[in-house]
Amino acid sequence: MIETYIKKTKNLSFLLSYSGGLDSTFLFFKLLRIKDNNPKLKFRAIHINHQLNKNSGKWSKHCYDVCKKHNIPLIIKKIKVKENKIGIEASARLERYKKIYEQVFQKEIILTAHNLNDQCETFLLALKRGSGITGLSGIPYESKLFGKQLIVRPLLKTPRSKIENWIKKNNVNWIEDESNYDVKHDRNFIRHKILPLLTKRWPSFIKNCAKSSFILKKEKKILDPILKNNLDKYLILSSILDIENFEKLLPDTIYSLLRTWIKSNSYIIPSHKVVKKIYYEIILSKKDSKAKIKIGDYEVKRYKSNLHLIKIIPCIKNLIIMWYKPMISLKLPHNLGCITQNKFGTILPLPKPNELINIRFQTSGKILIQGNSMRKPIKKIWQDHGIAPWNRNKIPLLFYNNELISALGVFVVSKKKCHTNIKEWKLSWIQNKY
Known part of the structure; x- marks a missing residue:
């Protein structure tokens, strides 16, 4: 819980990602109560309007009213979400985090309200995609946003039922996004159709999914430095990989190197299908190959014996x-x-x-x-x-x-x-x- 985290940390400056929904509302009022007892704690809130719902303006107004009532500084920002190969949810998340990163102070810790159920849903989504250890590790409790800013998820071990009970008991108003019930979205389908069946049969299923993610995360923590040291042997620059001697490596080793390389530069975790495509269509091609593979806002291309990860930008040659x-x-x-x-x-x-x-x-x-x-x-x-x-x-x-x-x-x-x-x-x- 948030109380436990605050007792452990020396930094008491936070930026809360505040949608006005159930989870972030719970975290907002928890922070308020802690702040009443600990004047050193400072927190601001940021609300991102994704402009994907006709009621998004009302949600922004709700967050504004709540923050004004409790004298909490609030930032409201609009973003445009474009659907692409990574999907609308992933695209929205990426744009949201970009905007939060622009607004956060260097000494602030970003807080998000992901809970135990979110962790289970993420695990099942990764399982559906056929993800490896990185995807199945789920949502980390702590991470660095774009490799720089600390982001903490203090509710990650808290079940949604506990949050709902607290909200009802304290008669707190929050925003209900009706799209959360639209089962055409995979996460909602898992939440409303799959998990009720699984938890009815196995009441500890959600908790045990999170436990599996935690175990895999620990194993990944051991493997990551090994992969990083192996990758460093082939790096020319962070975004340029020397593939001259890749012929001596097993394909599975190359897949792991490519996944680590792409993630460390773009914060995108490519699927096994994508890294396999890079291997067969680019690495095994001729040195003068003009093949390219798009991953989000990036492209992988070959120049002579080097592999390049390139951020896609508009043409500026006439600027x-x-x-x-x-x-x-x-x-x-x-x-x-x-x-x-x-x-x-x-x-x-x-x-x-x-x-x-x-x-x-x-x-x-x-x-x-x-x-x-x-x-x-x-x-x-x-x-x-x-x-x-x-x-x-x-x-x-x-x-x-x-x-x-x-x-x-x-x-x-x-x-x-x-x-x-x-x-x-x-x-x-x-x-x-x-």
């Missing part, structure tokens, strides 16, 4: 970004990072007063770069530096007016080579990890 205040870091679009001045950057000539600094993502023609004795087509320069075709239009190109100065982090144009009589500055492209 021009003016940098009027170079003393302030320039944030690039689509999570490509930022350009900033620092002592570790590439040495470049300062622009003249009449030269406008701008960033582009495409150029053409032959270029003479530092270290070369003759001009080369830009395509050949990219090839010489081992830049995969799909990454070339993501590298920021520094221009002064219409003159190319540098592909940041890759090359500097030779005609702008710095001399002692030219003022210099140092620029770095700081890339984000997707």
Whole structure:
């Protein structure tokens, strides 16, 4: 329960994911009661409007009214959920977590209200999909959201019946989402059609499902470092895998490596079918293969002897970004990072007063770069530096007016080579990890 967790933790700043439904309402009022007895505890709430239900605006209003009444800061954010191959529920969850991650303070712990029944349902859904140890491990009690922010699920050992009884006993109002009874959704089908039969026959079924998940989670904890150490042998960068010597490995070993690699970079757990497809259609293909496999917002492609996991972004090759205040870091679009001045950057000539600094993502023609004795087509320069075709239009190109100065982090144009009589500055492209 939440009381036990709070007694153990030193951090008493929380951000509650508050839908207004049964579980998050229970957790909200539990936090309120603890807060009354412990003034050091601070919590905010965040409500995500998925805009998937005609009543979603009323639900936001309900959450606003409850938080206002109890003087709890509330953030309300809208998201657009697109149905794709991972399904509407998974897509909604991913977008919701992205929005929560944007709003959480660094020192806050995110709280969600998943309960024991949710754990059992997740286990059965994973079983239905034919998942391995990762999927069957279910929902973790603690995890890092996008590998960074701590998220805790303090109700994970609490059965839904106990939550319902508390809500009724204390006469607390909460939102009933009628779509939770629509059995066309797999989770609802399990909740309303399957689990009642199973628990009637075996009253401890829900608890024992969670117990199995817990055992598998412990085994996974032992296996993960072994897989990580094995994966590190083949990593060039976190999103680039050297597959030159994969022929020496058993297919099952490769499947595990691929699953670990994809999950560590995208936080998506690919199915066995997907990793098998990557193996047969890409890894076993020729080095110049143009095959690609889409996984959520990512693609897996091959370039020579390397496997790349690429975040899909809109085409930006015609984009021009003016940098009027170079003393302030320039944030690039689509999570490509930022350009900033620092002592570790590439040495470049300062622009003249009449030269406008701008960033582009495409150029053409032959270029003479530092270290070369003759001009080369830009395509050949990219090839010489081992830049995969799909990454070339993501590298920021520094221009002064219409003159190319540098592909940041890759090359500097030779005609702008710095001399002692030219003022210099140092620029770095700081890339984000997707």
